[in-house]
Amino acid sequence: xxxxxxTFTAAPGVVTGFVGPNGAxxxxxxxxxxxxxxxxxxxxxxxxxxxxxxxxxxxxxxxxIDANALHPARSxxxxxxxxxxxxxxxAKRVDExxxxxxxxxxxxxxxxxxxxxxxxRLGISAALLGDPPALMLDEPFNGLDxxxxxxxxxxxxxxxxxxxxxxxxxxxxxxxxxxxxxxxxVGRGRAIKEAAKDELTIRYGSLEAAYLELTRGEGxxx
Amino acid sequence: MIRAEWHKLRTVRGWLxxxxxAFAVIxxxxxxxxxxxxxxxxxxxxxACPAPPIGPGGQAVQDRFAFVHQKLDxxxxxxxxxxxxxxxxxxxxxxxxxxxxxxxxxxKAGLIIKDGTKPGSAYASVMLTGSHGVRMQHNYTEDKAGPxxxxxxxxxxxxxxIKGYASSDATRWAEIRSVDLPGLPRTVQIGFLVASxxxxxxxxxxxxxxxxxxxxxxxxxxxxxxxxxxTWTYEKLGDDxxxxxxxxxxxxxxxxxxxxxxxxxxxxxxxxxxxEAGATIAHTLTGMIVALIAVFVVAVLFITAEYRRxxxxxxxxxxxxxxxxxxxxxxxxxxxxxxxxxxxAxxxxPLAVHLMRSGGNFVIPSSTATGVRVVVGSAALLALAAxxxxxxxxxLRRGVAAVAVAVLLVVLPYxxxxxxxxxxxxxxxxxxxxxxxxxxxxxALPSYPQVNMPYAPSDGYYPLPAWAGxxxxxxxxxxxxxxxxxxxxxxxx
Amino acid sequence: xxxxxxxxxxxxxxxxxxxxxxxxxxxxxVALSVTAAALGAVxxxxxxxxxxxxxxxxxxxxxxxxxxxxxxxxxxxxxxIALPRRLTVLTAKAVLLLTGVLAAAVVSVTASxxxxxxxxxxxxxxxxxxxxxxxxxxxYLLLIALLGLGAGAALRSAVGATSIVLGLLYLTxxxxxxxxxxxxxxxxxxxxxxxxxxxxxxxxxxxxLPIQPLPGLVVAATWxxxxxxxxxxxxxxxxx
Numbered sequence: 001x002x003x004x005x006x007t008f009t010a011a012p013g014v015v016t017g018f019v020g021p022n023g024a025x026x027x028x029x030x031x032x033x034x035x036x037x038x039x040x041x042x043x044x045x046x047x048x049x050x051x052x053x054x055x056x057x058x059x060x061x062x063x064x065i066d067a068n069a070l071h072p073a074r075s076x077x078x079x080x081x082x083x084x085x086x087x088x089x090x091a092k093r094v095d096e097x098x099x100x101x102x103x104x105x106x107x108x109x110x111x112x113x114x115x116x117x118x119x120x121r122l123g124i125s126a127a128l129l130g131d132p133p134a135l136m137l138d139e140p141f142n143g144l145d146x147x148x149x150x151x152x153x154x155x156x157x158x159x160x161x162x163x164x165x166x167x168x169x170x171x172x173x174x175x176x177x178x179x180x181x182x183x184x185x186v187g188r189g190r191a192i193k194e195a196a197k198d199e200l201t202i203r204y205g206s207l208e209a210a211y212l213e214l215t216r217g218e219g220x221x222x
Numbered sequence: 223m224i225r226a227e228w229h230k231l232r233t234v235r236g237w238l239x240x241x242x243x244a245f246a247v248i249x250x251x252x253x254x255x256x257x258x259x260x261x262x263x264x265x266x267x268x269x270a271c272p273a274p275p276i277g278p279g280g281q282a283v284q285d286r287f288a289f290v291h292q293k294l295d296x297x298x299x300x301x302x303x304x305x306x307x308x309x310x311x312x313x314x315x316x317x318x319x320x321x322x323x324x325x326x327x328x329x330k331a332g333l334i335i336k337d338g339t340k341p342g343s344a345y346a347s348v349m350l351t352g353s354h355g356v357r358m359q360h361n362y363t364e365d366k367a368g369p370x371x372x373x374x375x376x377x378x379x380x381x382x383x384i385k386g387y388a389s390s391d392a393t394r395w396a397e398i399r400s401v402d403l404p405g406l407p408r409t410v411q412i413g414f415l416v417a418s419x420x421x422x423x424x425x426x427x428x429x430x431x432x433x434x435x436x437x438x439x440x441x442x443x444x445x446x447x448x449x450x451x452x453t454w455t456y457e458k459l460g461d462d463x464x465x466x467x468x469x470x471x472x473x474x475x476x477x478x479x480x481x482x483x484x485x486x487x488x489x490x491x492x493x494x495x496x497x498e499a500g501a502t503i504a505h506t507l508t509g510m511i512v513a514l515i516a517v518f519v520v521a522v523l524f525i526t527a528e529y530r531r532x533x534x535x536x537x538x539x540x541x542x543x544x545x546x547x548x549x550x551x552x553x554x555x556x557x558x559x560x561x562x563x564x565x566x567a568x569x570x571x572p573l574a575v576h577l578m579r580s581g582g583n584f585v586i587p588s589s590t591a592t593g594v595r596v597v598v599g600s601a602a603l604l605a606l607a608a609x610x611x612x613x614x615x616x617x618l619r620r621g622v623a624a625v626a627v628a629v630l631l632v633v634l635p636y637x638x639x640x641x642x643x644x645x646x647x648x649x650x651x652x653x654x655x656x657x658x659x660x661x662x663x664x665x666a667l668p669s670y671p672q673v674n675m676p677y678a679p680s681d682g683y684y685p686l687p688a689w690a691g692x693x694x695x696x697x698x699x700x701x702x703x704x705x706x707x708x709x710x711x712x713x714x715x
Numbered sequence: 716x717x718x719x720x721x722x723x724x725x726x727x728x729x730x731x732x733x734x735x736x737x738x739x740x741x742x743x744x745v746a747l748s749v750t751a752a753a754l755g756a757v758x759x760x761x762x763x764x765x766x767x768x769x770x771x772x773x774x775x776x777x778x779x780x781x782x783x784x785x786x787x788x789x790x791x792x793x794x795x796i797a798l799p800r801r802l803t804v805l806t807a808k809a810v811l812l813l814t815g816v817l818a819a820a821v822v823s824v825t826a827s828x829x830x831x832x833x834x835x836x837x838x839x840x841x842x843x844x845x846x847x848x849x850x851x852x853x854x855y856l857l858l859i860a861l862l863g864l865g866a867g868a869a870l871r872s873a874v875g876a877t878s879i880v881l882g883l884l885y886l887t888x889x890x891x892x893x894x895x896x897x898x899x900x901x902x903x904x905x906x907x908x909x910x911x912x913x914x915x916x917x918x919x920x921x922x923x924l925p926i927q928p929l930p931g932l933v934v935a936a937t938w939x940x941x942x943x944x945x946x947x948x949x950x951x952x953x954x955x
Contacts, residue, residue, distance in 0.1 A: 031954075034799070036796070037954040038954060052799035057796070057797070058797055069792045071726075071785075071788050073731070078725070078729035078730075081729065082725035085722040085724075086721070086722030086797040086798050087718060251890075427757065428920035501895075508889060508892065508893045511886060511889050512889070516878070519874055622780050625877050626773075630769070630772060634772070637888060643888075644765075645755070645756060647754065648750070
């Protein structure tokens with residue numbers, strides 16, 4: 001049992017931070033929602049429907065789970081191209097998202113040669129491909145250089161400002177500083193607490209302090 | 223460095239498990255094969271087959287011929303002239319519809335000194351053959367050529383030493399060979415031998431491979447100018463009691479004596495037995511080919527897993543001499559597979575042979591040296607093949623491709639050559655050029671030029687000697703390793 | 716389904732893997748066929764199609780790679796996010812696999828037969844037995860492709876699946892050789908996909924075969940579809 005009563009909301013127009021220590025169940029939650037892992041009991045639905053029942057799911061929910069989930073010999077652009085074709089999306093959109101993530105210049109090189117930061121950008125591009133109203137990103141800051149972290153924060157803020165619901169997981173509170181409008185704390189497969197950022201800063205002084213206080217002793221579960 | 227790589231191999235449970243499974247497969251299939259071998263002769267199920275006689279050298283032999291003999295006490299000599307040597311071959315190709323007069327190449331008529339009349343006993347003989355001239359042969363496996371045109375033969379005994387001579391005019395005698403038969407008793411049998419081995423041909427089978435056919439033949443020799451008097455006794459040595467129609471209705475084997483002229487007819491052969499006599503010790507190692515595939519998987523993953531998980535960067539950072547790292551890994555995988563293979567083969571061969579023998583099957587005996595060569599050689603084959611697969615893995619850096627290449631290089635040629643799929647000529651070349659040549663170490667029975675047998679790979683005879691076969695595989699392995707080192711030096715990790 | 720096919724087709728054409736495997740299938744099949752035809756054999760048709768015995772290894776390896784390869788690189792999770800209906804993904808892959816193998820098999824078999832006509836004296840006309848051998852070879856290669864796809868889906872490890880499938884195809888004759896009892900030998904021959912299926916190549920002395928070509932293909936098909944069924948069940952149910 002990796003998850004137990006994981007209930008929370010990620011509202012449109014807000015970046016929702018999904019934080020907790022390693023092994024708290026952040027990735028598992030996302031994977032169950034996407035149908036990658038099966039839940040023993042209960043259901044995971046997106047907009048009231050099971051993910052697998054969504055027609056062209058990438059147009060409903062954009063997800064970044066594992067930036068390395070690509071074929072190293074295929075170019076970044078072709079990686080996005082087959083994804084576009086899987087959703088009936090036009091190839092033009094591929095070039096649009098490549099521009100958004102700044103990968104245009106390297107798009108025709110083998111993805112196997114990309115740095116982890118470039119792979120994260122490619123993963124974001126894939127999530128944005130269907131122009132979805134909701135985004136779910138697992139540890140998007142991993143492997144980014146300081147400049148990349150700033151870029152990612154700006155991008156997430158912009159995406160939320162466009163009215164999307166953006167759920168971002170992280171095990172480091174500091175990465176979500178300034179951008180998360182709403183925070184969900186998880187530990188041992190449960191949502192421990194969810195609250196607006198303002199509420200948390202008032203009660204605990206800072207998000208960092210809230211994180212430490214709320215997730216104490218909620219490490220890896222088994 | 224080698225310690226580090228051994229530690230890596232040891233600590234991945236799947237790899238060690240794979241290797242142990244591979245070695246268990248060798249033992250398991252060997253035992254299964256021992257139970258799978260099941261011979262029965264005669265009408266009733268389970269009736270034991272007559273085992274072939276065992277020669278003085280310990281090998282299974284054929285010892286069936288027309289033996290006309292008398293006692294010889296101490297030293298002595300016998301001289302005779304072969305006035306006529308003819309024969310009959312029953313129903314040979316192409317049409318198999320006639321009895322053809324003629325001698326098969328290794329039909330034998332000559333003089334012999336033999337340690338009694340028990341099949342398999344020691345002997346030395348000087349003889350005229352169908353088409354290989356005069357030969358001096360002794361103890362089944364030994365053969366030396368004499369003159370081709372001589373018709374006069376002489377054999378002498380002095381202690382344990384037997385000498386054979388030949389002459390074309392009965393005045394000038396050439397000694398062919400002097401041989402020692404250790405332990406020869408004072409009283410032996412001296413006399414004449416006439417033998418005619420089956421006429422064997424192989425033709426391509428409809429579903430590949432070859433169909434071996436053997437036809438009954440009989441040789442008749444007329445000896446005159448015999449310099450020994452006394453009574454000659456005829457004996458159909460090694461006779462199994464069966465008679466062909468030719469013997470029943472036309473001309474039976476036997477002795478016809480008129481004055482000093484002896485006419486002797488006989489069939490059979492005095493020669494080493496081939497693997498038609500029974501299973502060889504190598505039969506018990508058939509499971510090795512299955513184990514080989516498991517070994518390939520581990521050997522390939524041992525290197526490709528490093529590339530996949532980028533562990534190779536860590537490895538190369540810790541040990542910057544890339545060529546040496548590759549060599550160290552090769553040494554580790556080779557040594558581990560060799561050790562495991564040696565243990566598995568050393569258990570399998572004696573165990574399975576014991577099981578087969580206790581199940582009433584005849585297993586062709588092999589000398590200890592041959593046994594050791596088969597066991598150690600098989601372990602070396604496994605180890606070298608593992609290094610080859612590993613090197614292909616390092617070269618291609620793709621697990622599937624590397625395993626497939628290793629299988630296509632080693633396993634497929636072996637299968638094509640030994641399971642009657644390809645014609646023997648093509649099979650022979652596969653077993654000379656491809657890494658599968660190394661399976662020659664498993665040849666338990668030597669092939670003899672003085673025996674007319676289609677020594678085919680499908681019967682367990684290989685075109686190369688054992689060491690040469692291993693050398694071919696070693697050549698492939700080191701070439702692949704050299705290419706892999708060259709690529710690793712040049713390319714990024 | 717159309718989108719899945721389009722996506723899988725784009726995947727296939729944007730890396731050289733498929734082209735390499737298919738080219739290799741044709742080259743190796745024709746090369747061995749031509750060699751065997753030049754050497755000659757009693758069964759002229761079987762000799763001219765001998766390359767199928769080699770080509771099947773490449774076909775199986777590609778089929779396995781097509782599926783298990785995605786799990787090796789981790790691409791599978793991206794695929795399942797974009798196309799969460801896994802059976803549709805498997806079907807799309809199977810359609811493309813069969814199309815590719817069909818093309819490669821038809822080219823290889825046609826080239827092999829043509830080479831046989833040129834190299835072998837008295838090559839029989841392509842009717843009855845010989846036609847069955849040629850068409851059956853194509854069918855056999857398609858079945859091996861499905862077997863490989865099923866094994867890849869069931870095991871997910873490309874290296875593991877390849878070694879097991881190649882072992883199954885190539886080691887049967889060795890295992891048969893371990894038994895001296897003819898009845899046991901024939902039982903094994905009839906039960907295994909490689910031996911039973913490849914009787915389709917034979918055109919002479921059919922009476923001596925332990926199993927006839929058509930039932931032999933049925934045996935191979937049973938193996939292919941059972942493996943594919945197991946593979947599909949694992950593919951659809953197991954966590955990525």
